[in-house]
Amino acid sequence: MGCGFNPLNPLDPTGLINDTAKDLNPFGMGDPFVMMTSLDFNQNLKIMGESWTKIKHWLVPDMRRDREAMTNSALTNRRWVYGTCRVSGQLAYAESSGSKNEFLHLIVILASHPVASFQKVYLDDKPIEDYGTNASYKLFNGTQTTACAEMIAASAGKWTANHILKGCAYIYLQLTYDETLYVSGLPTVKVVLNGKPLYDPRTGLTTGISDPNVKVDVKPVDDQSGGYTGWNDNPALCARDYMLIPEELGGMGCTLDEIDDASIIAAADICDQWVYKTTDGSQQEKRFTCSGTFEINSTPKKILDALLQSMAGTPLFIQGKWRIFAGACGSTSGLVTLDESWLNGGISFKLGSNKSEKINTIKGTFVDPDDHWASKGFPPVTSAAYIAEDGGEELSEDITLNFTISPSMAQRLARSSWSRAAGICRLITRATLRLSR
Numbered sequence: 277m278g279c280g281f282n283p284l285n286p287l288d289p290t291g292l293i294n295d296t297a298k299d300l301n302p303f304g305m306g307d308p309f310v311m312m313t314s315l316d317f318n319q320n321l322k323i324m325g326e327s328w329t330k331i332k333h334w335l336v337p338d339m340r341r342d343r344e345a346m347t348n349s350a351l352t353n354r355r356w357v358y359g360t361c362r363v364s365g366q367l368a369y370a371e372s373s374g375s376k377n378e379f380l381h382l383i384v385i386l387a388s389h390p391v392a393s394f395q396k397v398y399l400d401d402k403p404i405e406d407y408g409t410n411a412s413y414k415l416f417n418g419t420q421t422t423a424c425a426e427m428i429a430a431s432a433g434k435w436t437a438n439h440i441l442k443g444c445a446y447i448y449l450q451l452t453y454d455e456t457l458y459v460s461g462l463p464t465v466k467v468v469l470n471g472k473p474l475y476d477p478r479t480g481l482t483t484g485i486s487d488p489n490v491k492v493d494v495k496p497v498d499d500q501s502g503g504y505t506g507w508n509d510n511p512a513l514c515a516r517d518y519m520l521i522p523e524e525l526g527g528m529g530c531t532l533d534e535i536d537d538a539s540i541i542a543a544a545d546i547c548d549q550w551v552y553k554t555t556d557g558s559q560q561e562k563r564f565t566c567s568g569t570f571e572i573n574s575t576p577k578k579i580l581d582a583l584l585q586s587m588a589g590t591p592l593f594i595q596g597k598w599r600i601f602a603g604a605c606g607s608t609s610g611l612v613t614l615d616e617s618w619l620n621g622g623i624s625f626k627l628g629s630n631k632s633e634k635i636n637t638i639k640g641t642f643v644d645p646d647d648h649w650a651s652k653g654f655p656p657v658t659s660a661a662y663i664a665e666d667g668g669e670e671l672s673e674d675i676t677l678n679f680t681i682s683p684s685m686a687q688r689l690a691r692s693s694w695s696r697a698a699g700i701c702r703l704i705t706r707a708t709l710r711l712s713r
Contacts, residue, residue, distance in 0.1 A: 346384060346464045352571075354388035354526055356518070357471035358583070359509030359567025360681065362398070362649040363387070364466050368446070369439075371431040380451045381430040384465045387445040387569075388525075390418030392470040392507035397447065399463035401648050410452040415467075418445040426450065445469070468649075470507040471569070474517050477537040478544060511566035511587035511679070512543035512600055518576075518583060519598060526572025528580065530598060539599035546602040547587050553684040561682060563604060564588070564689070568643065568679035586679035588692035603692040621706035636662035638690035640675035642683060651678075654686035 346364040357363060369383040394415050397404040404411050414426060420440060427435040427448055447467055451458070475482045516535060521527020547564040564587040570579055584591060588603020637658040641651045656672075663670060675693060680686050 353573040355386070355569060355571050356389065356521075357387045357391060357469065357569045358474075358514040358517075359565060359679070360395070360468065360470050360645070361567055361569045361643075362466050362468045362645075363569050364464055365446070368441075369427065369431075369435055371427065371435065373430050378453045379430070380453070380462075381427055382449045382451070382465065383424065383427060383435070383441075383446060384449070385441065385444050385446045386467055386469065387418065387471065389443060389445070389472050391445040392473050393417070395468040395470065398466040398468075400466075402463075407451075407457055410454050410457055411449065413447055413449045416441065416444075416446050416448070418443055424448045468645075471509075471567075472517065474508045474510070474513040476508065476510075476513055476544070477516075478541050509565040509567050510544050510547050511564050511583060511589065512540050512547055512602065514566040514586075515580060515583045515589065515591075515600055516540050518580060523576075526576075526579075528576045534597055536594075536597040536599045539601065543587065543589065543600045543602040546604050549604070551688070553682070561685065564602065564685065565682070566679045567681045570678075582678060585675075585677065585689070588689050603689070618707055619705055620708045623703060623705045625703055634662075634666060634671050635673045636666055637670050637672040638675060638693060639672055640677060640686065640690060642677045642680045642686040644683070645681050651676075654683040654690070657687050657690040 346367055352366050355363070355365060363386055364384065365387070366385040367382065368385050371381045373379045373381065394417070397413055397415075399407060399411060404413060414424065416424065420442070423435065423437050423439045423441075427439075428437065430450070447465060449465060451463075473482050516537075519528045519530045519535060520532070521529070523529035547562060549563040550560045551563050553559045553561045566583060566586040568582075568586075570582065572579075580591060584600070590601045590603070592599045592601070637656055639656045640654060642654050644650055644652045654677075658670075673693070675690060677686050677689060680689060
């Protein structure tokens, strides 16, 4: 049996499986693996029949999180990774070898772009080191110019020198069968990595890419003097990067002229502010970071909103340019005094909020790296004073922070959402175009 891969589109494998093999190898897949790229996948599902049913659970395990599901499909979406995240990906090709098919060779695509660095490899939730000599791997960060020599050799040339997977980050693995290690069949390959390198308009530089097979810490440089080196998880820079991705690749397709880099710089500076993460002031962290992954299977607006949620941000399209604003106060330099010349009508005020708009408690989830990167609840943000004003009734809102990996940061974002929702006093007026400049 075999899993095919289309070298012309590395994120669109055909995934064909040949049912001609009589014997299953110890991993539950047949031999030999052959690469096929010409037949329609859905038609071949009919041909595979019972064989596909037998191994479907092996290739597409029931995972609690889509970002960690290792899939084998004829069609798959491009995956982007920003900040630090643990991901699995697309099983692009597999090959068995050995006199008893005891060796299994895998290619798993992790991201559809180059990544800055890799941290750790897991099989299911166990570090790959726990498998000893029964598991080995090689990482490719997306800047490779040659194909994986180990897979070329293992496949007897079916995986060729043309299968470079240019621009894609991926992992090659060789697993040696051991019934005590692989009791559930094929483990899900997961990799913690530092995602896409980002251009920073504050420096005019794109953060560097490190050797893919040299392990790095979660944050290569994490101090208040140097900032981050070789990688960046700034939400404003992540949003800028996504806005510039061409539409045909799932991005917004903006041009450089449509991005107001002055607002990006201001928002990025706010995100990089150091704040206390503990009440005793013993620990600090950046105000906002963006760490997560998404597939290009949603509208650009939804993806941009999800990225900006990690900084409580707001996008505005003004005079032909996108401007990004962070959910905290930045520098007060350049502020102007408004007078009647800025207005184009009267002023009205709205005090308080309707009950349907009132919120006195914010609950929600974030992604916890210390708990196998699971989504879990952060401590609720609540106000006894607001609850008392609301007659003792808890009026809560739930938020999902898929790009936040710190509970204290999640609470900070909740408070920002809460402050805007409180709506203690609203000023309503009409302004001239001068105000939009």
